[in-house]
Amino acid sequence: MAPGSRLDPETRQLTRAIARAGSTGITAKQLAGRVRLAPDRIDHHLRSLAATRTILRHGRGLWSLAQYADHLGPSARSPAHYAEGFRRGFGVPLVPAPTEIQFGSNERLPVHRWWPYVQGFSAGWVESVLRRYGAGPGxxxxxxxxxxxxxxTVARALGARAIGTDLMPIAAFVARAKLTWDVDPTAFRTAVGRVLARRGAPRLPLPFLRETRRQFAPAVLGRLRTLRESVDAEPDTDLGTLLRLAFAGIL
Ligand SMILES: C[S@@+](CC[C@H](N)C(=O)[O-])C[C@H]1O[C@@H](n2cnc3c(N)ncnc32)[C@H](O)[C@@H]1O
Structure with missing residues (x-):
């Protein structure tokens, strides 16, 4: 069954938009930019879709479960069944994670909370795995x-040499910024003051993105553009990298 085919028009809009996001998932804020529904209607439908397990809600993320129902069908088994298959096939026991593995808890942690990422792992879980395999100095x-x-980030905190790559330029940028640990906090505060003090109308044209215009009121968008141009006026140093991440983090 295609996601949403037997649902009312409002619910169908939502389930289709969520299904289109695929395994990456989508946040409620992103969803609001993709459907023509008032926030209270979205909230109402999301609650009932989660209650009927049509969608999965975790942290800020939303995923369509309907698309997986087709793949699994009536032959779907319990998690223990798949864990046993994995152990037999690969010789690796699947053990329950000692902590939550999704990004949610990172929102309370310094550095990790700078850029919420629906697909991100929890720092606590990563640390438990890295410690199990002996990551540390050397x-x-x-x-x-x-x-x-x-x-x-966690590997570096444990004293290991850490190397990361990612296909998505924004993710690679965020990772690099989170590994920028040598900026003087006083110099950073001074630079923030400089960025906030620059005023005036934005000068550069905004690339046309329908979503951007839907998500921000014109006055807010104008202020964000000025702020962005002010951040861009800062040199491309480690300090500038942190300023750019701070800007990305408030969007
Ligand atoms: C589950 S996420 C990793 C999340 C990460 N552990 C964190 O905590 O933020 C998987 C990542 O793989 C990246 N990716 C997918 N295909 C890739 C490829 N061929 N090369 C490099 N990165 C890739 C995606 O852009 C995505 O950021």
Missing amino acids: TVVLDPFCGSGTVP
Whole structure:
């Protein structure tokens, strides 16, 4: 069954937009930019879709479960069944994670909370895995799919040499910024003051993105553009990298 085919028009809009996001998931804020519904209607429908397990809600993320129902069908088994298959097939026991593995808890942690990433891992879980495999001084940790850089950031904190790469330029940028640890906090505060003090109308044209215009009121968008141009006026140093991440983090 295609996601949303037997639902009312409002719910169908929502389930289709969520299904289109695929396994990456979508946040409620992103969803609001993709459907023509008032926030209270969205909230109402999301609650009932989660209650009927049509969608999965976790932290800020939303995923369509309907698309997986088709794949699994009536042959779907319990998690223990798949864990046993994994152990037999690969010789690796699947153990319950000692902590939550999704990004949610990072929102309370310094550095990790700078850029919420729906796909991100929890720093606590990453630390438990890295410790289990002995990461620390004298070891190298490579994460070729590092996303927002949780693994390299935790690895560096444990004293390991950390290397990360990611296909998505914004994720690679965020990871690099989160590994920028040598900026003087006083110099950073001074630069923030400089950025906020620059005023005036934005000078550069905004690339036309329908979503951007839907998500921000014109006055807010104008202020954000001025702020962005002010951040861009700062040199491309480590300090400038942190300023750019701070700007990305408030959007
Ligand atoms: C589950 S996320 C990793 C999240 C990360 N552990 C964190 O905590 O932020 C998987 C990442 O793999 C990246 N990716 C997918 N295909 C890739 C490829 N071929 N090369 C490099 N990165 C890739 C995606 O952009 C995504 O950021």
